Amino acid sequence: MTTQHPSAATTPATPPTSDDTPIVEFSDASVSRGGHTIWSHGNFSIPKGTVTAIVGTNGAGKTTLLTIELGLLPLSHGHVRVLGKPAGSINDRIGYVPQSYASDIDSNITAEQSVGLGLTGARFGFHRQSAQDKQKISDALGMAGIADKASLRLSEMSGGMRQRVAIAQALVADPDLLLLDEPLANLDLAGQRGLVDVLSQLNSTFGMSIQVVAHDINMLLPILTGAVYLLDGHPHYSPIANVMDSKLLTHLYGTKVEVIKTPQGDMFVRPDQEEEPAGRRQHLHTPKEAASFHAEPKGAAERSASAAGATENPESPESSGRQAH
Amino acid sequence: MTADLKFAFDPGWQEVLTAPFMVNALIAGVLISVAAGFIGYFTVARRSTFAAHALAHIGLPGATGAVLFGLPVSLGLGLFALGGALTIGALGKKASQREIATGTILAFAMGVGLFFSRLSSSAAEQMQSILFGSILTITQGQLLGFAIFDIVLLIVLAVTYRPLLFSSVDEQVAQAKGVPVAVMNVVFMAMLAGVITISVQAVGTLLIFALVVTPAAAANGIARSPFRAMIGAVVICLVSIWGGLLVSSMFPTPPSFVIVTISTLIWAVARAIESRKH
Numbered sequence: 001m002t003t004q005h006p007s008a009a010t011t012p013a014t015p016p017t018s019d020d021t022p023i024v025e026f027s028d029a030s031v032s033r034g035g036h037t038i039w040s041h042g043n044f045s046i047p048k049g050t051v052t053a054i055v056g057t058n059g060a061g062k063t064t065l066l067t068i069e070l071g072l073l074p075l076s077h078g079h080v081r082v083l084g085k086p087a088g089s090i091n092d093r094i095g096y097v098p099q100s101y102a103s104d105i106d107s108n109i110t111a112e113q114s115v116g117l118g119l120t121g122a123r124f125g126f127h128r129q130s131a132q133d134k135q136k137i138s139d140a141l142g143m144a145g146i147a148d149k150a151s152l153r154l155s156e157m158s159g160g161m162r163q164r165v166a167i168a169q170a171l172v173a174d175p176d177l178l179l180l181d182e183p184l185a186n187l188d189l190a191g192q193r194g195l196v197d198v199l200s201q202l203n204s205t206f207g208m209s210i211q212v213v214a215h216d217i218n219m220l221l222p223i224l225t226g227a228v229y230l231l232d233g234h235p236h237y238s239p240i241a242n243v244m245d246s247k248l249l250t251h252l253y254g255t256k257v258e259v260i261k262t263p264q265g266d267m268f269v270r271p272d273q274e275e276e277p278a279g280r281r282q283h284l285h286t287p288k289e290a291a292s293f294h295a296e297p298k299g300a301a302e303r304s305a306s307a308a309g310a311t312e313n314p315e316s317p318e319s320s321g322r323q324a325h
Numbered sequence: 326m327t328a329d330l331k332f333a334f335d336p337g338w339q340e341v342l343t344a345p346f347m348v349n350a351l352i353a354g355v356l357i358s359v360a361a362g363f364i365g366y367f368t369v370a371r372r373s374t375f376a377a378h379a380l381a382h383i384g385l386p387g388a389t390g391a392v393l394f395g396l397p398v399s400l401g402l403g404l405f406a407l408g409g410a411l412t413i414g415a416l417g418k419k420a421s422q423r424e425i426a427t428g429t430i431l432a433f434a435m436g437v438g439l440f441f442s443r444l445s446s447s448a449a450e451q452m453q454s455i456l457f458g459s460i461l462t463i464t465q466g467q468l469l470g471f472a473i474f475d476i477v478l479l480i481v482l483a484v485t486y487r488p489l490l491f492s493s494v495d496e497q498v499a500q501a502k503g504v505p506v507a508v509m510n511v512v513f514m515a516m517l518a519g520v521i522t523i524s525v526q527a528v529g530t531l532l533i534f535a536l537v538v539t540p541a542a543a544a545n546g547i548a549r550s551p552f553r554a555m556i557g558a559v560v561i562c563l564v565s566i567w568g569g570l571l572v573s574s575m576f577p578t579p580p581s582f583v584i585v586t587i588s589t590l591i592w593a594v595a596r597a598i599e600s601r602k603h
Contacts, residue, residue, distance in 0.1 A: 070501045091503055098497040108495055108545050108554055121491030122502045124484055154551070169498065 021084040023048045023177055023209040024069055026235065029078035031064055038064050041084075042078065044237035046211075051203050053239070054213045056230030057254060062097065062213045065228065065235060066179050069097060069211075083176055091276045095170025097163070099181040099213075111157070111165045112150040115140050118169035136172055144168035145198060160191040167198065178202065181213045184220075188264055192219045199223060218269055245267070334575060340576040343598040346461055346599050350580070353463045354566035356471040357536070358525050360478055362559030364520040365541025366551060367513055374538045375424055375516070379431040380521045381530040383409035385438030388455045388525075392448040393441055398455065399467065403522040407436070410518035414510050456470050458529035458581040460570070478516055485512060490551055527566060528581045535585035536562060543592040546599035561591050 022045035030040035071088015391401025544557030568586035
């Protein structure tokens with residue numbers, strides 16, 4: 001993995017091309033499961049070539065939004081178009097990395113074979129893998145930064161590595177849209193930083209549109225162009241500048257949140273300590289305490305802290321803001 | 326007073342091995358190994374090993390019921406296993422939910438099987454061979470049935486190989502990529518029911534796990550690709566069954582006992598090799 005400085009990652013996404021069909025388009029969309037409405041009145045569209053976070057509290061329907069885009073769950077009302085077509089009809093152009101990638105795998109499948117399934121796994125009948133397929137598989141492994149792990153079995157890999165395999169599997173079919181469900185949740189700081197770099201490159205080099213379900217958007221902020229926020233039972237889309245509003249985020253997360261801009265221009269989100277109502281139990285840690293959690297591979301913690309630009313920034317977002325939940 | 330223990334080497338074992346009933350058993354071993362080895366891999370990958378165990382037990386009332394009505398044992402066994410397979414396949418996807426439902430049906434089915442066997446003396450006589458297998462009594466007609474089943478199984482597997490593998494290792498992504506995962510589940514469970522039906526005739530309903538799951542799990546630990554693991558499971562199955570037949574022709578031991586012993590030993594060795602690598 002090439003270590004990319006965050007300032008490089010802040011490069012805005014590729015300018016909109018002449019084809020300005022939105023990547024997804026929701027019109028008066030509602031979804032319900034078992035007679036219970038999860039969210040409703042979704043009216044928004046997301047431009048191509050963007051990196052979008054999908055944020056909201058637990059149970060707000062973030063994963064459901066992805067399953068709707070994949071056409072795996074029908075809307076109870078309204079329409080959704082993905083890449084200009086009805087959802088579910090162009091899934092070969094969507095790469096999907098579910099949250100459960102890290103679940104134990106009892107299979108002896110290797111990284112290479114797993115990625116290969118992303119290309120040919122839906123084909124019935126007899127097929128030999130073509131040289132072109134093999135090239136695509138090795139390209140995808142390279143893009144995910146695990147070209148050297150091709151012949152390792154998934155059962156021999158760490159959660160972070162398996163996630164890279166899942167991403168390579170999603171990339172192998174050259175998708176226009178990449179959907180990731182909580183990709184940061186099980187990664188350590190270095191892993192999160194590495195993943196954000198990969199996403200940044202996919203977006204800036206290939207103009208790939210990316211949507212990421214995330215609890216904590218701090219790590220993603222440098223590459224985000226917008227966010228879908230699930231608020232009061234409705235999904236909304238907004239460019240990132242409008243989302244980075246203390247009042248909106250406070251309402252969204254149901255706890256006091258403030259947006260902080262550093263003199264260097266870095267933004268981050270953290271619970272507001274002063275305005276927090278008395279009696280609410282806070283999970284805040286001082287930078288020192290937080291650093292002690294990452295004491296184990298001390299070198300790694302320091303490396304990722306400096307990669308995040310924290311050296312110029314005594315109260316780094318990782319050490320205070322990350323404990324927001 | 327000495328215990329009536331009859332355990333002696335049989336010097337005429339070579340003649341036993343060439344007897345017609347033994348030749349049938351050896352051929353059955355090959356046909357059962359092919360079926361159990363291939364389906365075993367998917368059973369492990371899909372985490373349906375408990376379902377495999379349960380299906381054999383669910384087949385029990387079918388088997389004893391068939392005897393009661395004078396029908397072939399394998400017919401009753403197959404119908405009940407298939408019914409059970411489709412029911413389990415249709416049940417909830419959450420593993421815990423499935424385990425409780427499967428286990429409850431398993432216990433109920435065993436009870437019904439016992440009840441049927443007490444209704445007629447012939448069913449009671451067959452009970453032992455249904456529970457523990459009777460590979461030495463396999464007829465040529467059964468062999469033909471096994472062979473036809475194997476051919477059908479291999480054709481279905483060849484056609485559905487990639488989607489079945491994809492849905493076995495990552496159902497969510499497979500579904501997003503357009504694999505009909507519900508259909509794959511039904512296809513798999515139906516194939517599993519068929520494999521159980523023919524394998525029960527070798528080792529019986531109680532010992533089926535050692536033939537359908539254990540070899541696949543052992544091969545999984547060593548082989549480096551799904552296909553090699555399937556071939557490995559077939560070989561381990563065959564070694565177990567043929568080894569069981571060979572040993573039981575030399576010594577007065579039930580073949581089922583030796584088959585499950587060899588299979589278990591190979592699994593233990595494979596586990597040891599696997600844990601050394603890590």
